[in-house]
Amino acid sequence: MSLPAVAKSFYTFCKKCDTDRYHMVQSHPTSTSAKMKCEVCAKLMTWNLPKTAAQKAAVKKEGVARKARSTHKDQWELFMQNSGKSPEMNYNLKQKFEVNTILIHPKFGKGYIKEAQQDKIEVVFEDEVKFLMHNRA
Template sequence: MSDAVLTSLPAVASRVFTSCKKCAADRYQIVLAHTNATTAKVECEVCHSKKSFKLPSTKVKKVTGAAATKKAQAAENRKNAHSKEFGDLVASAQGGEQSYNMKAKFAMNDKIKHHKFGVGVIRMSLQDKIEVVFEDEIRVLVHNRT
């Protein structure tokens, strides 16, 4: 993941991290379809509201000076907000770390250890999916597979 400006639409079924008005927060949103060359239909993974995602205009000249600083600051803030959420969740998680296994069943606030992504805390648990906050990013994993 990088904060580089997108120059083409993310692929259908991939995820894009962008703001959700309904959640009033940045969320991972699933790309449902491409409406045209610069617009896609996306669905928020958390509240499932659907909306349009527009590519930033490519006509914009390279951002410099104060605007560039502001943009870097915004990216930094977003990273810090994620780190804070991760830290808070780890601190409030119940019990010890459980090894992640797609056959196991996990609940909200469980702390898990993933062989690849490391320690994460579950912030949402559905029938067959869990949303896990890892140190670097939020991932949706399967669980409760029988």
């Protein structure tokens, strides 16, 4: 969306008329606003562009989140393609697991262990990355 051009009519709300009116665009005081005059009551008003900058930022943020999601899925797919030698084990809270083990989880499906700490493991599943407990014998 861009600003209505100077000397064009623009249909928008007039506070004084308390209804939508045609306004004659007078000037562009900034790159995101237009000064315009109601064609009925002659009231001057400044019309601002919708917050496209904020919208763009939101879209960008969403794009980054989407990229993060696809990144872990990319890792998952890559790992599964090259997982010929990795052991496959069913998840069990009491078991101690090692990095690069393929984990079969009843709820989350098949994942691989990206990091293993003393009592928890970071597992990359197809849909999400999860921290699970282990080694609780």
